[in-house]
Amino acid sequence: MAKTGFLTDTTVCIGCKACEVACKQWNQLPADGYEMTGDSYDNTQTLSGSTWRHVAFIEKSGRKRLTGDVDLVALAEGVREELPEGAEIDGLGRWTFMSDVCKHCARAPCQQACPTGAIIRNEFDNVYIQPDVCNGCGYCVPACPYGVITSVPEDGRAFKCTLCYDRQKDGLEPACAKACPTDSIVFGEVEELERRAEERVRELHERGYTEAYVYGTEEVGGTGGIGGNHSKFILMDRPETYNLPAAPELPQEKVGPAVAASAVAAAVLSAAVALAFRR
Amino acid sequence: MRENGRHARGSESSHHPGDSYYNIPPIKRPHWTWEIFVYFWVGGIGAGAHAVTTIARLLGHGDAALLRAGRYITLGSMVLSPLLLISDLGRPERFYNMLRILKLRSPMSLGSWSLFLFGSLSGLIATAQAAQDGLLGGGNPAARLARAVPAQILSALAMPFALFVGSYGGILLAATAVPMWARNALLMGPTFLASSFSTGLSALSLALKLGRWGEKGTHAALRRAERLALVAELGLMAASLAKMGKYGKPLYGKPLAPLFFGGTVLGGILAPLALLSGRESRPRGILASVLVLLGGLAFRYVMVEGGKRSADDPQATFSHTRKEG
Ligand code: SF4
Numbered sequence: 001m002a003k004t005g006f007l008t009d010t011t012v013c014i015g016c017k018a019c020e021v022a023c024k025q026w027n028q029l030p031a032d033g034y035e036m037t038g039d040s041y042d043n044t045q046t047l048s049g050s051t052w053r054h055v056a057f058i059e060k061s062g063r064k065r066l067t068g069d070v071d072l073v074a075l076a077e078g079v080r081e082e083l084p085e086g087a088e089i090d091g092l093g094r095w096t097f098m099s100d101v102c103k104h105c106a107r108a109p110c111q112q113a114c115p116t117g118a119i120i121r122n123e124f125d126n127v128y129i130q131p132d133v134c135n136g137c138g139y140c141v142p143a144c145p146y147g148v149i150t151s152v153p154e155d156g157r158a159f160k161c162t163l164c165y166d167r168q169k170d171g172l173e174p175a176c177a178k179a180c181p182t183d184s185i186v187f188g189e190v191e192e193l194e195r196r197a198e199e200r201v202r203e204l205h206e207r208g209y210t211e212a213y214v215y216g217t218e219e220v221g222g223t224g225g226i227g228g229n230h231s232k233f234i235l236m237d238r239p240e241t242y243n244l245p246a247a248p249e250l251p252q253e254k255v256g257p258a259v260a261a262s263a264v265a266a267a268v269l270s271a272a273v274a275l276a277f278r279r
Numbered sequence: 280m281r282e283n284g285r286h287a288r289g290s291e292s293s294h295h296p297g298d299s300y301y302n303i304p305p306i307k308r309p310h311w312t313w314e315i316f317v318y319f320w321v322g323g324i325g326a327g328a329h330a331v332t333t334i335a336r337l338l339g340h341g342d343a344a345l346l347r348a349g350r351y352i353t354l355g356s357m358v359l360s361p362l363l364l365i366s367d368l369g370r371p372e373r374f375y376n377m378l379r380i381l382k383l384r385s386p387m388s389l390g391s392w393s394l395f396l397f398g399s400l401s402g403l404i405a406t407a408q409a410a411q412d413g414l415l416g417g418g419n420p421a422a423r424l425a426r427a428v429p430a431q432i433l434s435a436l437a438m439p440f441a442l443f444v445g446s447y448g449g450i451l452l453a454a455t456a457v458p459m460w461a462r463n464a465l466l467m468g469p470t471f472l473a474s475s476f477s478t479g480l481s482a483l484s485l486a487l488k489l490g491r492w493g494e495k496g497t498h499a500a501l502r503r504a505e506r507l508a509l510v511a512e513l514g515l516m517a518a519s520l521a522k523m524g525k526y527g528k529p530l531y532g533k534p535l536a537p538l539f540f541g542g543t544v545l546g547g548i549l550a551p552l553a554l555l556s557g558r559e560s561r562p563r564g565i566l567a568s569v570l571v572l573l574g575g576l577a578f579r580y581v582m583v584e585g586g587k588r589s590a591d592d593p594q595a596t597f598s599h600t601r602k603e604g
Pocket residue numbers: 102103104105108109110111127143144145146147148149160
């Protein structure tokens with residue numbers, strides 16, 4: 001089976017949250033309440049056990065004020081020519097959106113942490129929690145470097161995006177990708193998505209947006225033994241702006257050395273006890 | 280499903296646009312409640328007590344009172360441990376899934392298996408001890424069977440699992456994305472194990488002192504061993520703080536610092552060291568043991584709780600993943 005994943009292009013996301021809603025509807029996820037953050041129009045805040053797609057609203061104020069008669073259409077179209085009155089393309093500030101989701105890591109920390117084998121890689125090479133096996137130990141939660149997988153107290157188990165395993169089995173694309181009106185979310189085979197991402201970044205660079213890059217590669221985002229992510233993103237700012245770590249590590253790389261260090265400590269402490277009892 | 284996604288805001292209140300997303304933690308803290316740090320403590324005591332009595336026995340140290348105390352303490356700890364762990368599960372009725380597979384990359388899996396094996400063996404060993412002590416009655420077949428259990432051999436066999444139970448709490452925490460734990464990956468297991476030895480030794484000497492059991496030589500040996508274990512623990516803790524650097528902030532910070540420095544370092548290590556180094560007396564020994572035991576509990580608490588606070592701090596996670604400081 002081909003490996004599947006997402007490519008989420010933040011440059012065309014309009015913040016409609018259709019993906020969030022479609023995900024909730026298809027997966028029958030409960031509402032998160034009616035809490036106003038006062039931070040932005042994003043009241044969801046974060047991915048959780050009951051929110052598997054989350055659209056972040058990133059407001060960055062402009063560096064320069066626009067003065068005079070500015071061609072707003074040219075601005076919106078991303079024209080990078082000299083603007084009247086020395087205004088900058090970023091002068092209006094930026095309001096970026098980003099639809100976050102489980103990264104479906106190539107070597108997934110949550111899956112390696114899981115003691116019951118509830119978290120598996122399915123035939124599409126997606127990271128999937130078997131709900132009938134999970135016993136709610138919660139160890140996958142701090143293992144995920146992206147804060148994706150979350151325990152649901154009312155249920156006891158951990159939940160996250162399944163990449164619509166059920167829909168894929170029936171040959172359908174995931175609900176979020178289906179609902180996205182701008183194709184900011186594209187579902188497909190990982191290799192195909194990688195090609196597409198590179199092409200898009202090249203296109204953006206040509207148009208003057210040299211800050212565009214792909215997040216979820218072995219160089220950025222999918223680093224430190226994680227081996228890249230099947231969910232990739234095209235970002236326009238530092239990863240932290242989107243609440244993403246720049247260069248996370250696979251936490252399990254530490255298990256071997258930590259066990260070895262503990263074995264040395266065990267030998268030394270045992271020797272100390274032996275010494276005390278010999279005299 | 281309300282609570283789960285809503286997070287305590289990061290402790291850092293200053294928000295620099297571009298540096299974080301409204302200070303919402305980028306990673307999630309574990310749900311673990313009080314059972315977990317109490318388990319780390321109780322399991323550590325059992326592991327330490329088993330290790331000490333087994334080593335003493337292997338060296339030909341023949342005090343029956345020490346052996347008896349060690350075996351019953353270990354049994355008690357191994358009865359409590361799984362109960363604590365199971366009650367912390369989101370789905371306690373599925374606890375047996377912990378033994379569904381063995382995963383070498385998962386400290387939680389390794390720990391579950393070690394606990395299962397060490398716990399089962401300590402049950403057999405304690406049964407043999409009970410039969411020897413006449414607790415199972417005289418001539419009945421069960422008692423005779425129990426007396427036939429090769430307790431010595433089983434004790435030696437249980438050693439690696441006991442030592443792993445004593446240390447894996449630290450390894451388990453270290454193998455996560457939580458900055459405070461991950462930064463100190465190599466020393467977490469050893470520090471937990473040193474505390475496991477010191478609390479195990481203290482439990483033994485407390486039991487022997489309270490019951491006025493055991494030979495004089497045993498008490499002296501325990502005292503020497505306690506001192507050595509405490510020195511090791513102190514050294515490892517100092518090294519851990521150095522290794523954690525700025526990521527150890529939750530331990531220096533407001534709610535946890537008094538407990539960590541007052542309860543663990545001063546009350547749980549330095550004070551007992553002073554008590555154990557001076558004139559030997561029964562009350563002093565008892566006080567030292569109690570202090571070490573409480574200090575060990577405080578240590579488990581601040582380590583687990585500190586990690587949760589570390590996970591809530593976006594700047595800690597971001598600079599940790601950028602390999603800063
Ligand atoms: S992003 Fe987190 S939850 Fe998703 S596969 Fe990776 S470790 Fe697991």
